[in-house]
Amino acid sequence: MSAAPIERRDLCDLQGPPLAAASGVLGAMGLIIQRELRLSFRRPEQLLQPLVFFLIVTTLFPLGLSLQLSLLRDMAPGVLWVAALLSSLLSLDSLFKSDADDGTLDQLALSGQSLTAIVIAKTAAHWLLSGAALVLVSPLVAIALGIPGPVFPVMLLSLALGTLTLSWLGAIGAGLTVGLKRGNVLLSLIVLPLAMPLLIFGAGATDRAISGISSAGALYFLGSLCILTSTLAPFAAAAALRITLE
Amino acid sequence: MDSAAQAFTVEKAHVWRGDRHVLKGVSLELHSRELMHVSGPNGAGKTTLLRVACGLLRPEQGRVSWCGRPIGSIRAEFQGALAYAAHEPALKGDLTALENLRYMIGLKRRHTRAELEAALERTGVGSCAHLPVRVLSAGQRRRAVMARVLATRAALWVLDEPFTNLDAAGSALVSGLLAEHLERGGMALVVAHHELPVAGSIRRLDLQA
Amino acid sequence: MWTWFYRLASPPYVYRTAASLIPWLMTAAALTIGYGLIDGLVFAPPDYQQGDAFRIIYVHAPSAWMSLFSYSLMAVAGAIGLIWRIKIGHAVAAATAPIGASFTLLALVTGSLWGRPMWGTYWAWDPRLTSELILLFLYVGVMSLRAAFEDPARGDRAAALLAIVGVVNVPIIHFSVVWWNSLHQGATIAKIGKPSMPGSMLWPLLSMLFGFMCFFGAVLCMRLRGEVLNRERQAAWVRGVVK
DSSP: OOOOOOOOSSOOSSSSSSOOOOOOOHHHHHHHHHHHHHHHHHHHHHHHHHHHHHHHHHHHHHHHHHOOHHHHHHHHHHHHHHHHHHHHHHHHHHHHHHHHHHHHHHHTTSSSSSSHHHHHHHHHHHHHHHHHHHHHHHHHHHHHHHHOGGGHHHHHHHHHHHHHHHHHHHHHHHHTTSSSSHHHOOOOOHHHHHHHHHHHHHHHHHHHHTTTTOOOHHHHHHHHHHHHHHHHHHHHHHHHHHHHOO | OSSSSSEEEEEEEEETTTEEEEEEEEEEEOOOTTTEEEEEOOTTHHHHHHHHHHSSSSSSSEEEEETTTTTTTTTTHHHHEEEEEEOOOOOOOBBHHHHHHHHHHHHHHHHHHHHHHHHHHHHGGGGGTSSSGGGHHHHHHHHHHHHHHHHOOOSSEEESSSSTOOOHHHHHHHHHHHHHHHHHOOEEEEESSSSSOOEEEEEEOOOOO | HHHHHHHHHHHHHHHHHHHHHHHHHHHHHHHHHHHHHHHHIISSOOBTTTTGGGGGGGHHHHHHHHHHHHHHHHHHHHHHHHSSSSHHHHHHHHHHHHHHHHHHHHHHHHHHHHHHHHHHOOOOHHOOOOOHHHHHHHHHHHHHHHHOOOHHHHHHHHHHHHHHHHHHHHHHHHHHHHHHHHHHOTTSSOOOOOOOOOHHHHHHHHHHHHHHHHHHHHHHHOOOHHHHHHTTTHHHHHHHHHH
16 A cells, blocks of 8 residues: 555645545534444443343332332332432443543544534433433333323423433533542432432422423423533533543 | 744643652654654653643643644644554454544544555554454554554654554564655654664654653 | 732742731631620520521521532632632632531531421421532532542542532522422421511621631631642742741
8 A cells, every 4th residue: 555645735734725624523423423322232231231220220119118009109200210310320430431441532532523522422322322211211110100101201201301411410420530440439429419400300390290280390490401401511521521631 | 845843842841740740841842754762761751741742631831832833722733633542552342443443533534444444454454454353462453553543644643652562573564654654754753662663863852750 | 910819829828828817817707706696696586486496597597608608619719720720729629628518517407406496307308408418419529529539630620620510500409409399398397597687686697607707718728728738748938837
């Protein structure tokens, strides 16, 4: 193979045209999402583990409390949400961990793309694989806990918004704790207090729907939390990664 | 074709890790067609210096410049002209060699599959292109990393111990690639424990612990 | 004016100035807290609703206020250290964190003691106390994160980022807890709020608040001196001081 030429004719000609077109941001983000999905599907057991954890945690509550279905139904939204929170946290630890361990995080930081865009792509892929999966499994859990069918749309919407917000918050926590010993415990310690509003509004929305009151208010709050976090968290998570990379 | 302006400089970089003064005012200057060989005992800060050169680590004092401009202000252009190979091969074990290259080069620039395959061929792991990296030997992984460096078409190569895990043929390959790179007008910053059998202008930087 | 600012960021200057401030702040704190306690605990008339139990407000309200103030100060100082890379900012943030956490704990304990005569129990998930509890968790998170890093400089930066994220969240958390409480608690549970305040109640409260601020300042100066010494231990001026 003949040696490929150096990127620019004159080494320091920063204004001159490059020999090959640079990658656009959206293209790069799509590539990263593709990479994440491909990596995850090659290890399918790692996708299933948080979901199984979700089911196990939900089972703990009836076992530990009572079989009185009416009581269970009262507690159902909270139980569902706590279980969803804990299983999401479990999977968040791996958001940056494997890349940090094998050195590919350095390469991502040096790829010429903005670290914020990279964080958005990785977090979006992560949510698709964990949060969205959780939302899809939640009807099963809801039936087991006695949540009535008509409430499902509110429940699913609140879980979708909530797990997405949690992924963003978790990205900040993961960025700060990747590479620390017992980082996963610290991750939970950091993220859970920040996630309490999510729990309140999410479980509250479902609760109100069960009682027949309008849950629109709670859903609006949840939605605005989601938007706020989606816009601010990527920058914070990228900043956290830069601190970690040093 | 040599530009008069200094192409890559590090000026008086100081880095502390806790109490340890790891880099004590290190400076270096690299022009086109030059190779700087960084040597020194373990713990002298060679890897730290390379990370400062790449911009991964901001020195507490000092400056890194590319073509006269600080790298913080021309981040995208500088990273487009840089290829960094750390001591550990940065490859995802579950992806094939070709996929690894595709996902890394693809972030920097548009490329064709043939280019990546040719790069893997050039470094002697063309037959492994479709194997997951975790089944490759350490030497093969090192060659795949060199293929990535080659495929970036970067002007500045920053290599941390590129000869690790390579046999005689592999070492000769890396030396050959470096020589060709210099001949094409590129520059390289290399950490190595032994002498570099590379034709071309070699400068030396010895770090003391 | 800029020279003053540069001096403010200089560790030896901070070390000396903090030393000279401590006695003044401590005296002011002792006087105002003393007045506040005596006037509030002894002389102020009992509240017509809560009787004598409300008097704990003289410790509880200033503590709660200080806990929020400390967190904000910690976040601002951390931001100064993170964004402008002024190292004294990190020292202030590190010094403030345990003080703020202690005020939070004090607010929780006094709030719980206040709740006992009102609710019949030491803890009833009152919105204000629940918010304080979550604030305590935030403090613990920041302190744990700082301690988890082997390289203290990175630990400072990580803790500063977390503090900034936390400070944005504090109003959100408080609002959501109030909303949650309004759903689930009936009006039968009395909230530990400020009773309507005639002057005889207000002055001791303000005095206590001022006193707590001075006390906070004094303790901060003490801790800050220790932090500065520790962080600058390689510097020549420190060796001169320690000798």
